[in-house]
Each structure stands twice: as C-alpha cells, then as structure tokens.
Amino acid sequence: xxxxxxxxxxxxxxxxxxxxxxxxxxxxxxxxxxxxxxxxxxxxxxxxxxxxxxxxxxxxxxxxxxxxxxxxxxxxxxxxxxxxxxxxxxxxxxxxxxxxxxxxxxxxxxxxxxxxxxxxxxxxxxxxxxxxxxxxxxxxxxxxxxxxxxxxxxxxxxxxxxxxxxxxxxxxxxxxxxxxxxxxxxxxxxxxxxxxxxxxxxxxxxxxxxxxxxxxxxxxxxxxxxxxxxxxxxxxxxxxxxxxxxxxxxxxxxxxxxxxxxxxxxxxxxxxxxxxxxxxxxxxxxxxxxxxxxxxxxxxxxxxxxxxxxxxxxxxxxxxxxxxxxxxxxxxxxxxxxxxxxxxxxxxxxxxxxxxxxxxxxxxxxxxxxxxxxxxxxxxxxxx
Amino acid sequence: xxxxxxxxxxxxxxxxxxxxxxxxxxxxxxxxxxxxxxxxxxxxxxxxxxxxxxxxxxxxxxxxxxxxxxxxxxxxxxxxxxxxxxxxxxxxxxxxxxxx
Numbered sequence: 389x390x391x392x393x394x395x396x397x398x399x400x401x402x403x404x405x406x407x408x409x410x411x412x413x414x415x416x417x418x419x420x421x422x423x424x425x426x427x428x429x430x431x432x433x434x435x436x437x438x439x440x441x442x443x444x445x446x447x448x449x450x451x452x453x454x455x456x457x458x459x460x461x462x463x464x465x466x467x468x469x470x471x472x473x474x475x476x477x478x479x480x481x482x483x484x485x486x487x488x489x490x491x492x493x494x495x496x497x498x499x500x501x502x503x504x505x506x507x508x509x510x511x512x513x514x515x516x517x518x519x520x521x522x523x524x525x526x527x528x529x530x531x532x533x534x535x536x537x538x539x540x541x542x543x544x545x546x547x548x549x550x551x552x553x554x555x556x557x558x559x560x561x562x563x564x565x566x567x568x569x570x571x572x573x574x575x576x577x578x579x580x581x582x583x584x585x586x587x588x589x590x591x592x593x594x595x596x597x598x599x600x601x602x603x604x605x606x607x608x609x610x611x612x613x614x615x616x617x618x619x620x621x622x623x624x625x626x627x628x629x630x631x632x633x634x635x636x637x638x639x640x641x642x643x644x645x646x647x648x649x650x651x652x653x654x655x656x657x658x659x660x661x662x663x664x665x666x667x668x669x670x671x672x673x674x675x676x677x678x679x680x681x682x683x684x685x686x687x688x689x690x691x692x693x694x695x696x697x698x699x700x701x702x703x704x705x706x707x708x709x710x711x712x713x714x715x716x717x718x719x720x721x722x723x724x725x726x727x728x729x730x731x732x733x734x735x736x737x738x739x740x741x742x743x744x745x746x747x748x749x750x751x752x753x754x755x756x757x758x759x760x761x762x763x764x765x766x767x768x769x770x771x772x
Numbered sequence: 773x774x775x776x777x778x779x780x781x782x783x784x785x786x787x788x789x790x791x792x793x794x795x796x797x798x799x800x801x802x803x804x805x806x807x808x809x810x811x812x813x814x815x816x817x818x819x820x821x822x823x824x825x826x827x828x829x830x831x832x833x834x835x836x837x838x839x840x841x842x843x844x845x846x847x848x849x850x851x852x853x854x855x856x857x858x859x860x861x862x863x864x865x866x867x868x869x870x871x872x
Contacts, residue, residue, distance in 0.1 A: 566828075585828070587828040587829055587831065587832045588796070588828070588829055588832070589796075630836075631832075631835055631836045631839045632799075632829070632832035632833055632835060632836040633832050634828075634831075634832060634835070636828070636862075636863065653863075653864070654862055654863040654864070655862070656862065672862065673864070674864060675863060675864040675865075675867060675868075676863055679835060
C-alpha cells in the first residue's frame, strides 16, 4: 500500500515518512501543489496526508482534484496541520477529508489512525474485487437464462395453436425455472400432452427439454403408446442428467372420445372441471422422470374419462406457489375456486376462459414479481 | 452454518441437521456433509425439523446422496413439516427414503 505525504515542512515529511514506513507503507513525499499533483498521478497512492497550507496552491482544491482523479477508488485524505481551529477542521471535513490530526501529534496515535485507514482501504479493495466477480457471474447467468428461454420458446413453437378446445399458457418469469409444455394432436385425432417441470433453473434446467421434445413429436407421428414414450423419456433423462436433476411430469393422451390415459410423476394434482361444475382430481403417483433405473421404472398408466363439456387443467407448481404481497402461496383451494369461476360453462371458447384465468392469477400476484414460470394447459371436450 | 453434523460411531449412525431453507444454496455444503465423513454409516438421518421450505433442487440433492452413500445404508428424513411431507410424497420419495 502507498502513502503520499504532502507537507511544506521537511521535518514533518520525515516524521510522517518514518511512521508510515513502520507500517510497511511505500512512502512518496511532495512539498508543493505541483509536486503533489504529479506524485498523485504517478504513484496512485492509497492514502494521502496533507497540510492545509501548501506552497503553490490551495490544499482544498488539491483534495478536490485528488477525489476527481481517484473516482470510485477510496483514497482516505488525512489532514495534518498546525491550524487546528474548529472552523478549519469543519472546512476540511466539508470538502471531503476523512480525518484530521493537529500538529504536533503523538506518533503512536498517528500510527493507530493510519492503520485504521489502511484497513478501510483494504476492505474496500476486497469488496471491489468481489463485487466485480459477482457482477461478472450475474451477467453470465442472465445470458444463460435468456438462452434457456430461447431454447424453450423454440421448442414450444411446434406446439398446437390455441383453439376453442385447447389452450396452453406460459407466463415467463425473469428466470427460466424448468417448465415445459408440449401439446400436439395426432393423426387419429387424439391429443398428446406433456407437462414437465425440471429441477433447477436456467440453462441447466433446459438441457433435458430438447431430447424430450424430439421424442414427443416423434411419438406423435408414430402413435407411440403412453407407457412406451414415458419409458423412453425416463431412460433418456437418466443418461443425460446428473443424479441431482430430474423432471416431474404428466404425459397424457386424450382420445377423440375423451378417454384419458395418463402417467404422472412428482406433479401436483391435475383437475377436471365437470360440465356440472364439480371438480375431480387426477393424481400423479410415480417418482419423477430421470431417477429410477430402467429395471425399477414403473410405466403403468391410469385412465380417466372426459365427457362433453368437461375441462381438464394441468398447472405447474409455479401456479400453486404463486405468492401475493402478503407472501402467501396461492395453494390448492384458491386454485380450485379460480378454476371453477374462470372455466365455467357459460363460456364455450376455452381461449376466453384461459384469458380470464390469467387475469385472476395476475390480480392475485398484484404488484409482486412473479418468481417462477407458470404453465397452464387446458383441454375441453367439445360437445358433440 | 445452516448444516450441522453429529456422528455416533458406536451406534453406527450420523445425523445431518439442516436449518432454514433447504435449497440450491446448500448444494456444496450438503454434499460435503456426507462425503467428508471419515467412515460410512449404516444409517444417515437428515433432520429437517427446522426446515421451512424445500425446493426441487433439494430433492435432487437427496437423490444424489442416496446414490453416493453405500447401497445398504438407510437415509432417514426426519421431522418434515406438512408442506414438505406433501412435496416428498408427491415425488414418491418414500420409495427411496425412510420418511419419519
């Protein structure tokens, strides 16, 4: 660390230099305004001591110049002066002095003050360094999240377009949290739906999404069975993902007649709003995908039935864990109430119902920031 | 520290206690908690009675622990609150862990 001592009196330049060298400071001295400016520019000192009276210029101006040159760097300015009136001290602090020591001074005391300033400088330097590192990583993570979003958007572009009977909503949060929704109608008019939720955030959460997408759309073309597709996805994720990552998900196939075959692992209940207004739940009862080895994996699926006018709703846990300004989570019961209202059969077009649901969720959220992505898939069995 | 470790070599078990939120921020500390032990144990108790919230990253960390400790060892998840118990059951962690 370096100290610049600006003093017109040779005796004080010597005393201060000796004191500072005791603290292992590299010392530079200057006796005039011009010398001081040159020394400051050349040596970039970490601490400056100076007298109020200096030859060839005004010490207060000098301080202003130093501060301007130092910019964001902390350079403590310690006035050491014989003019120790209260007025002078006030003036020194007003223009930005960090300390004020009257001459003559006790050398021990001087060194204690010097050490305190050295500690400050060191702390600031460490903080500055850490801050720089943090900013670097933050920027990197933001870029990665953008990339993940782009990857995911690309995938979902292949989805079915929303219709009177099918609506998929993703409300993106600032960071991608691993939600994935794939929907496609097969040639036999059955609809294949995958709603998944990967562990983790950002780019790492999106790694598994690409192969799932590929397998999903291949399965649409090849009319693959639910059990076979889910086994395939599990096997893929098991080999791709590290052991601390998995994907909770529903895979559902809904026939034109409304018969649902579904496999669910690690997902909150999906709901069926019946034409009559009552609600039934579909539960996932397996471990999430990408955990169990092939011989332990259970691919058995369950069935349920949609009748005319029934609506099936799959929401990611981002919906259930949506927090309002009182930090309360939305939760199951309120979600059920919202669904009953938004998707009531007074409205035949699912897109309108979905829009109403989004409005309810955003009203619940209020001014709060949405932390997680929200995925909402709705399928309505048309009246025949 | 939000993770503390207590070993009992005579009774052959170790208790890893977690306090606060169990999430991604504990990734390294949690892994070190069971990999830095001097020997392996037949029972690992993860005490989560002071954990309020646990996210899917924490579930992943538990699965990773299951893969790392020896095959015959039991991992017990102790003291989960209702919210966390629900998360554990939805993901069927009862198939791999002893949930108390």
